[in-house]
Amino acid sequence: MKLVILDGFTLYENEMMKDMFSDLGDVVCYDRTKPEDVYRRICDAEMVLTNKVILTNDMLEKCPNLVYVGVMATGYNVIDTAFAARKNIVVTNIPAYSTSSVVQHVFALILSFASKIAEHDSAVKNGKWASSSDFTFLEEPIFELSGKTIGVIGMGAIGESVCRVASAFDMKILAYSRHEKDVCVDKLTWCDLPTLYRQSDFITIHAPLNDETRGMINKNSLSLMKESAFLVNTSRGPVICEEDLADALNHGRIAAAAVDVLSTEPPKADNPLLTAKNITITPHIAWATNEAKKRLIFICHENIKSFLNGNPQNQVH
Numbered sequence: 001m002k003l004v005i006l007d008g009f010t011l012y013e014n015e016m017m018k019d020m021f022s023d024l025g026d027v028v029c030y031d032r033t034k035p036e037d038v039y040r041r042i043c044d045a046e047m048v049l050t051n052k053v054i055l056t057n058d059m060l061e062k063c064p065n066l067v068y069v070g071v072m073a074t075g076y077n078v079i080d081t082a083f084a085a086r087k088n089i090v091v092t093n094i095p096a097y098s099t100s101s102v103v104q105h106v107f108a109l110i111l112s113f114a115s116k117i118a119e120h121d122s123a124v125k126n127g128k129w130a131s132s133s134d135f136t137f138l139e140e141p142i143f144e145l146s147g148k149t150i151g152v153i154g155m156g157a158i159g160e161s162v163c164r165v166a167s168a169f170d171m172k173i174l175a176y177s178r179h180e181k182d183v184c185v186d187k188l189t190w191c192d193l194p195t196l197y198r199q200s201d202f203i204t205i206h207a208p209l210n211d212e213t214r215g216m217i218n219k220n221s222l223s224l225m226k227e228s229a230f231l232v233n234t235s236r237g238p239v240i241c242e243e244d245l246a247d248a249l250n251h252g253r254i255a256a257a258a259v260d261v262l263s264t265e266p267p268k269a270d271n272p273l274l275t276a277k278n279i280t281i282t283p284h285i286a287w288a289t290n291e292a293k294k295r296l297i298f299i300c301h302e303n304i305k306s307f308l309n310g311n312p313q314n315q316v317h
Contacts, residue, residue, distance in 0.1 A: 001025040001046040002065075003304070006033040006053040010072065020297055024304050042066065047304065052265075055079045060087055068307050072300055073287075074098070075236060076316050077209050085317060092303040092314045096157045097295040098287035102234050103161045105286035106204055109258040112280070113230050116140045146170040151200030153193070153216075154207030154235065155181065162204060163188055174200055178212075197224035202232065209236035217241060222248040229254045234286045237261040246272035249279055260286045 003021060009031040021027045025047065033041060033053050039062060042048050046065050048055070051072040057080050060066065069079055071093045084091050112118060116139065123129065123139040150166045152159045155177035163173050163185045173188040174196045193216075196203065203225065207213045217231070218241040225231070231254060233240055242263055248254050256278040262271060265284055273279055299314070306313040 001308075002044065003027045003047040003049065004042050004045040005029040005049045006038065006041065007031070007051050007072075010051040020301050021304070024301070024308065039063075047307075049300065050078055052078060057083045060084060060089060068092075068304070070300055070303055071316075072296060075208055077236070081316050090307055090312050091316050092307070092312060093316050094296050094299045094303070095314055097299055098289075098292040099157045099161050101289040101292040102158050102206075102286045103165055104289075105260060105282070106162055106232055106234055107165055109232055109260075109280060109282075110145070110202055110204075110230065113256055113258065114145055115142050118280075148172070148201040149174060149199055150202040150204065151176070151196035153177075153196065153203065153205045155183065156206060156208075158234075159204075159206035160185070162206065171202075193221070194224055197221055198226075200229060201226065202230050204232040205235045205239055207235055207239060209238055213239045215239070215241045217245060219244040219247070222253060225254050227253060227255065231257040232259070233257075234260040237263040237265065242271060242273050246276040246279075249276045256280075258282075260284055 003025045005027065008029045028041075030041060035054070038053060038055065039059050042059070043063055044065055045063070047068040047070070048066065049070045049072055055069060055078060060083060066089055069084060069089055069091045071078060071091065074093055074095055074097070076091060076093045079091055081091050119139050123137070128139065129137040146169060149172040151174040152162050153176050155175050159175070159177070160183055163175060163183065166173050167186045167188070171187070173185060174191050175183070175188055176191060176193050176196050180190050205217070216239050217233070222244055231245070237259070240259070245257060249257060258280040259273065260282045261284055262273065262281070264271070267274060273281060303312070303314050
């Protein structure tokens with residue numbers, strides 16, 4: 001069977017990918033694929049792997065041989081899974097491969113904000129400590145996480161792991177999810193979103209992108225947050241209305257934000273968050289540790305192997 005990889009660059013190890021998948025069929029790997037090139041590259045393929053390249057319903061309709069799409073990520077909003085099911089196309093994703101990496105990144109952002117790491121590093125290098133009379137120099141106030149309240153939106157594998165780390169920091173935890181479940185974490189309380197917005201010192205988003213979550217962080221939700229609140233998004237960019245967040249930051253309605261994802265990636269030059277006050281932006285790297293990439297490749301291979309053996313795993317609907 002012919003297997004086409006549309007955006008192998010996302011793993012930075014294309015040769016390893018080719019070798020990894022060579023036992024599963026005739027592999028064609030492209031570093032990147034522009035929208036206008038997608039159909040030409042997959043029109044005769046039986047299997048396709050994609051990370052961020054969108055497969056439209058029109059494309060799926062025109063690919064009679066296509067029986068399998070492997071999304072090389074946890075989120076699978078690049079394909080209409082209901083339409084794919086009607087076309088008897090199996091769609092799989094890669095759940096939980098990057099949980100540890102994303103949780104690590106979330107707390108790197110939170111800790112950097114709490115301890116003002118970048119600000120103090122810059123101040124020292126600009127000579128402010130050298131010109132100080134004291135052995136301790138504070139550019140800005142710093143604070144402990146212990147006793148603070150963190151609001152976690154989305155309680156999948158990543159959200160739950162964030163809660164466990166927050167518990168280790170002795171934080172109070174407010175959790176929101178469409179479906180509550182048993183979670184063995186100290187100091188965790190389930191609540192609705194307005195309560196989470198109002199009471200949280202930190203808010204971190206780990207929800208999938210869908211009609212319910214698109215634009216959920218907007219003028220109204222931001223107006224409920226504390227002026228001292230710190231917002232973190234490592235899920236999907238469009239869950240935030242970027243103009244509303246930029247406005248809130250620029251007018252001091254919340255203290256700061258950190259995002260690893262934007263509505264368009266790479267960002268357009270006029271993205272309002274690029275010039276907003278008190279925001280840290282990382283270039284969609286929370287998932288991208290060496291260990292996570294290796295897990296992704298392994299699970300991706302196992303997904304295809306299981307599909308070919310007639311027993312699909314990690315199938316999404």
